[in-house]
Amino acid sequence: MGLSRRELMRSAGVLAAATGFGGLALSIGATAGAQTAEKQAVPDLPWPYKKIDPLVVAEAAYAGYYKGACCYGVFEGIVGQLKKEIGAPYTLFPSTLLVVGQGGVADTASLCGCLNGAASAIFLVTGAMESKKRELPYTIIQEVFNWYEQTELPDYRPKTPKFDIVKSVSRSTLCHVSVTKWCKVAGFKAFSKERSERCAWLTASVAKYTAELLNSHADGAFKMAHPLTAATKTCRTCHDKGSKREDTRAMQDCGGCHFTPKAKTAHPKL
Amino acid sequence: MGLSRRELMRSAGVLAAATGFGGLALSIGATAGAQTAEKQAVPDLPWPYKKIDPLVVAEAAYAGYYKGACCYGVFEGIVGQLKKEIGAPYTLFPSTLLVVGQGGVADTASLCGCLNGAASAIFLVTGAMESKKRELPYTIIQEVFNWYEQTELPDYRPKTPKFDIVKSVSRSTLCHVSVTKWCKVAGFKAFSKERSERCAWLTASVAKYTAELLNSHADGAFKMAHPLTAATKTCRTCHDKGSKREDTRAMQDCGGCHFTPKAKTAHPKL
Structure with missing residues (x-):
């Protein structure tokens, strides 16, 4: 096949780079054969992190939305x-695997894809x-x-947007709730080009904030700035871990979905 | 480093195996250097699929729950x-990356982790x-x-369960709803060992059904067996794509969360 020793060393070096331990990968190649080296080729989590520019991340995320949602x-x-x-x-x-989070996973409008993507990126560089x-x-x-x-x-405006986009508060991590709340404020339909552009801005906003948190974590300075609301903490005293009822589990704003004006009467007085 | 030509060939062969095109990977190594080979080392989606035994998958998933949720x-x-x-x-x-789906993503109790994991597995072998x-x-x-x-x-009973587990219907894809519905039927708390075992059985059940669908897809025989309910289709005629209001988007059972008895009066008569 006409491969020189030098060229083969270069190919083997790809594995060395992948493990992050050049000597280890090469010694595996030398002692235990390809199968073991293959198992070692991709290191386990967390993967190495280097601080990145949140504004560059935001623009890349905006472009990424129009490629893979x-x-x-x-x-x-x-x-x-x-x-x-x-x-x-x-x-x-x-990375194409992450396309699946589109529109709340496979267009089912469950968990917002921006959040699912942020969670995976965070866990990739900090998890185990x-x-x-x-x-x-x-x-x-x-x-x-x-x-x-x-x-x-969204709180990030891309450099060259297709439309201008108004802001809304979701009070939920769900795609369909987030979309409906924005539609009400903006006056656009759920499948309009404007709503799509809003989700592109949101993608940029979530990516930017996530990068800021990862940079802060890299500096050893991460602190939670948005704890659960006082109202949600009240809910948890009766329903969450260690409570008398302990009949659910969640780290979310309960009031975003529960206790609409008409349903409020169904709950005992707090 | 004492690597023989033969040992280096073996290391390079790992890349060949990774691309699925041995000749291609080796010729890349020979002509364009390591950087290009590295880009080619993992093929884009869909990854190759071979039919797998759903019962073996179910048992592996049950064990996997107690390792990585x-x-x-x-x-x-x-x-x-x-x-x-x-x-x-x-x-x-x-695969450790998928741990992040635990308890509805990072224990927030949003989208059920079983479903998030199934979606990723399905997209990995069928997506693009x-x-x-x-x-x-x-x-x-x-x-x-x-x-x-x-x-x-859950509809799969593991070979060596820790407890016996009763069944429930979630009417939702959300972790906290699914857990609460089961707690009501079973009489156990949301953070009990029994609830954990129930989620292990559920993990096995979802993995088994997903493997059955992937096998069926591999045979060219996949058909949707569980369309949205008639009630949900009615909701969509006024709220989903192409409707007059078009103020939301979802492929889910609306009635699982909306229209609790007390809230029903808030909606116009259908």
């Missing part, structure tokens, strides 16, 4: 920068299998989710 | 079998970037979601 836009907005800055193992990740090591990544993700529920969004 | 359990229950059957590129995927090629994968995912909403679950 909301979830892909947020994820690739962040991971695309890490690919450029760090290379492997990011270059070995099939051990239970204890999941706690901090989950707190960072919960911060993004709570910020999304409580903030007037 | 619900989302990881379903995903790795399926992808773990494909790793064994096919090898690369599956062996290059960092092009919009047209997303339609069939999304239909398969919607089938799993609708089945989950409409069916008494």
Whole structure:
């Protein structure tokens, strides 16, 4: 096949770069054969992180929305920068997989794709299998989710937008709730080009905020800025872990969906 | 570093296996250097599929739940079998990433992790970037979601369960709704060991059904068996795409959350 020793060393070097431990990968190649090296080729989580420019991330996420929708836009907005800055193992990740989060997963309008994409990006660079090591990544993700529920969004205006977009507050992490709340404020339909552009701005906004949190975490300075609301904490005293009823589990704004004016009468007086 | 030509060939062969085109990977190594080879090392979606045993998948998913929770359990229950059957590129995927779907993503109790994991597994083996090629994968995912909403679950009993588990119908794709509905039927608390075992059975059930659908798709025989309910279709005539109001978007059972007895009076007579 005409491969020189030097060229083969270069090919093997791809694996070395992927593990992040060149010597290890090469020694595996030398001692245990290809199968073991293959298992080692992609390191386990967390993957290495280098601070990235949130504004560059936001623009990349906006463009990503129009290529692969909301979830892909947020994820690739962040991971695309890490690919450029760090290379492997990011270059070995099939980011197209994140397209599936589109429109609340496969267009079912469940969990907002921006949030699903943010959660994956955060866990990729901070997560691990051990239970204890999941706690901090989950707190960072919960911060993004709570910020999304409580903030007037989108709060990032792309450099060359298709339309101007008004803001709304979702009070929910769900795609269809977030869309409906915005439609009411904006006066556009749920499948309009304007709504699509709103979700592109939202993709940029969520990616930017996520990058800011990851940078802050890299500096050892991450703190939760958006805890659950006081009203939700009241709900949890009767319904969440350790409570008398303990009949549900959630880290979300209960009032965003429950206790609409007509339903309020169904609940005992608080 | 004492690597023989033969050992280097073996290392380069890992890349060849990863692309699925041995000759191509080697010729890239020879002509364009490591950087191009690295980009080619993991193929884009869809990844190759080979029919897998749904019962083996179910048991693996049950065990996976107790290792990495619900989302990881379903995903790795399926992808773990494909790793064994096919090898690369599956062996290059960092499945630990799927842990993040735990408890409705990072324990926020939004989208059920079993469903998030199933969606990713389905898209990995059937999905693509092009919009047209997303339609069939999304239909398969919607089938799993609708089945989950409409069916008494869990419907798979692991070979060596910790407890026996009663069934419930969620009428929702959300973690906290699904958990609360089961708690009501079973009489156990939301953070009890029994509820955890119920989610392990559910992980096995969703993984098994997903594997059955993927096998059916591999045979060219996939058909949607659980369309949206007639009641939901009625909702959509006024609220979904192309309707007069068009003020939301969703492929879910509306009545699972909306129109509780007390709230029903707020809606115009249908």
